[in-house]
Amino acid sequence: MKPASIIKLSFRNVFRARRRSAITTLVMAFALGMMIIYLSLTDGYSRGMADNAVSMQMGSIQVHAPGYLETRSVYKMISSPDDYIRAIDSRGFKAVPRLFSSGLAAKDESSAGVLIEGVDASAENWAFKMPRQLMDGKWLDNADPKGVVIGKRLARSLSAGIGDEIVIVSQAADGSIANDLFRVRGILKSVSEITDRAGFIMPINTFRDLMVMPEGAHEIAVMIPAGYDSNIALRIVEGICRGQDIRSWQLLNPALANIINILDIVMIFLVIITSAAISIVILNAMLMAVFERIREYGMMKALGVTPFDIFCMVIVEILVQAAAAAVIGLAFSIPLAISLQTYGIDLSVLVDGGTISGVAVSLALFSYLTPFAVLTPLAALFVFSLAAGAIPAIRAARLDPIRAIHYT
Amino acid sequence: MNSRRMCLFAVMAAVFAMLGAKTPEAHEVLAKQDDLWRGTSSKGKMVMNVKTSNWKRSLTMDVYSQGKDYSLVKVILPMKEQGTATLKVFDEIYNYLPKTDRTIKLTSAMMMGSWMGSHFNNDDLVKGSRLSEDYNARITFQGRRDSEDVIEITLTPKPDAPVVWGKIVVVARASDWMPVKNTYYDEDGKIVRIMTCSDYKTVSGRLVPTRIVMSPLDKPGEYTEVIYSDLTFDVSFKKGFFSIAELRR
Secondary structure, three states: OOHHHHHHHHHHHHHHOHHHHHHHHHHHHHHHHHHHHHHHHHHHHHHHHHHHHHHHHHOOEEEEOOOHHHHOOOOOOEOOHHHHHHHHHOOOOEEEEEEEEEEEEEEOOEEEEEEEEEEOHHHHHHHOOHHHOEEEEOOOOOOOOOEEEEOHHHHHHOOOOOOOEEEEEEEOOOOOEEEEEEEEEEEEOOOEHHHHHHEEEEEHHHHHHHHOOOOOEOEEEEEOOOOOOHHHHHHHHHHHOOOOEEEEHHHHOHHHHHHHHHHHHHHHHHHHHHHHHHHHHHHHHHHHHHHHOHHHHHHHHHOOOOHHHHHHHHHHHHHHHHHHHHHHHHHHHHHHHHHHHHOOEEOOOOOOOOEEOOEEOOOEEOOOOOHHHHHHHHHHHHHHHHHHHHHHHHHHHOOOHHHHHOOO | OHHHHHHHHHHHHHHHHHHHHOOHHHHHHHHHHHHHHOOOEEEEEEEEEEEOOOOEEEEEEEEEEEOOOEEEEEEEEOHHHOOOEEEEEOOEEEEEEOOOOEEEEOOHHHOOOEOOOOOOEHHHHHHOOOHHHHEEEEEEEEEEEOOEEEEEEEEEEOOOOOOOOOEEEEEEEOOOOOEEEEEEEOOOOOEEEEEEEEEEEEEOOEEEEEEEEEEEOOOOOOEEEEEEEEEEEOOOOOOOOOOHHHHOO
16 A cells, blocks of 8 residues: 555544543543643753752852861851952853851840851852842941841741841850851841751951951852853853862752752653553553444455555554654643743742752742753653554554454 | 769769779779768869860859869850850759850760760760769779789670760779779770879868869870869859859859
8 A cells, every 4th residue: 555545544534433532532642642741841840959959059160278067167268358359250150258267145034046157248149049039128338347147047046127136156266255246237038947947247347356357258159140051160260269179059059950860860760650551542542442443453454455454544544643742742841831831830839948059949830941852752642642543553454354344 | 064963973883883882992882982982062164175186275164163063164164155154953064155155965875965065075074974874893803913003993884875985894992092094985885985083182181183184095195184273162153053054254
């Protein structure tokens, strides 16, 4: 039989049982569309999580003195951070210096252990999102040296509100007792596990005076422009900060990087499971179709149509429905996924904010449409449809013409 | 000051526990230590020299104590920290910071924090006089060591006792029960720090060690040395002397 005749007969067969074909096609289209939207939402979620972690305060790359991350010793400092920062900034990145120390914060009868952070107020605002993550009050101002910003859980544990005074006690770098009175200027929303629980952030010069650390930095956090190759950026920073400990965010927060990798694997599994479920629907519909046409196939075979032609006829019938499903599925899912890239889904009505791997979770779910999110479900749809269709197609091809003609 | 008393109480506590062992030596040590320290009040000066790998500093302080439960330490020098004070009332510790004119009460979570930047921690101030409650003790050595007759007492934590040390080995002079050395072990049996007592002097008819050195083993070359001077015993303090209000005076 000519291929054109096979295609013509297949098309005719599709339209013979219109309702069944329509239902099968629509189920396939719906499943394809849902998979595309789910994949783009999951991808958007994991990218959002990584972006949130990086742009909130961690940075794409961090520079420390060798050994600082292992010991967190206040004496392991980058000695001339300004030179590095200037060089990094000149490459189009954003670099900020930070100083850290632990201490004790007390207000009235309450006290809590805190992580004291000295930051460049304006540079942080320029490079990172955290200065705009305020639940209450304002971000730091270099002109207000005693005004501090604290984590939300710390504020709760100290019962501290905007304008309240908090005493800090720590040990300065020269061994003396560092202590001073600060005023709460701002309270952060959920930023990260450690900042929420113990973050006590002050202007860098205030920190230097308090802790007797006139120079140096414990950390330089670097933000690279969106879309910039992170490996190239890492090599550039390594070239600038020779001899320092330079790490990408994936190394700094491996748990988060792992979660994102696991989400990718989960996505593949979901596509397989959904496609397998759809293939059962197709198998059922095509078995019905073949069952109804047993006598017809017997007649065709008696007239000299080869088993292969009959096999192809059933397969083409499935391909026609899969192609129609692909058109319908893509037509509704792609515009929806694109609009979710802009508008997102607000989850705040369903869940409270929290952190995953120490990173605040965004409560808006945005999609991110990639070729992977479209092509993977599409390929799976055709592969699984053909696999499911092969069973009834083989059965039809193997029919004995005499028995088939007399089938009742 | 507590570190001095701590040294002695460690011995005393060991002795307390040794009562159970029904050894006459233990009973004698107990009685002697008990008579020496129970209910004693004292005042004096203390110089604390702290050396770490990054800095060295010296603090001069006035020290007042009454029994096991009350003590007050005020910084005189350096000027920058003058007036900084620590008050211990039973198990509670308050720190007064003159720069901010605030008093901070330490919570139980802060007990392992360093006291005044030294190698002593806040827990030493509180639990130094409570070893007998938390540890079982037995004499593990009696004889000559480093050309001196000593008694070695090993303290092991009682079940469920809220303690930080896996074991404490207390060495006292056999002749007069004066504390010589305390060795603190972690739960893995590793030595964490060593405290030595020396320069025994008779003050107001009592023999006491006037120099105590605490050395952490994980930080070689670091130590805190406490030297007492102008000690007076059996001082009478006015009512309310050991109070938060007194911290600010």
